[in-house]
Amino acid sequence: MTRPLKRSFTIKGHRTSISLEAPFWEALRQAAEEERTTLSALVAAIDAQRGSSGLSSAVRVWVLDYVRKAPVRSEPARAVRGLR
Numbered sequence: 742m743t744r745p746l747k748r749s750f751t752i753k754g755h756r757t758s759i760s761l762e763a764p765f766w767e768a769l770r771q772a773a774e775e776e777r778t779t780l781s782a783l784v785a786a787i788d789a790q791r792g793s794s795g796l797s798s799a800v801r802v803w804v805l806d807y808v809r810k811a812p813v814r815s816e817p818a819r820a821v822r823g824l825r
Contacts, residue, residue, distance in 0.1 A: 752785045759797045768804045
């Protein structure tokens with residue numbers, strides 16, 4: 742298991758940071774690409790709907806849900822799901 746990597750974002754004018762393991766960062770980047778948005782915009786959207794959970798946890802759960810709900814969209818999505 743890899744150690745979490747920390748990245749900083751500005752959401753609603755405030756700086757915040759998220760710690761995720763490398764596979765989650767890669768899956769999140771691929772999801773942003775598939776959704777044709779930026780990583781920052783995707784994190785902001787996740788933040789807006791996360792409720793009271795921590796942002797890093799909310800991002801992990803969002804990535805898991807995204808991958809689970811994904812039809813076979815594209816080669817990157819299959820790679821995220823481990824279905825090469």
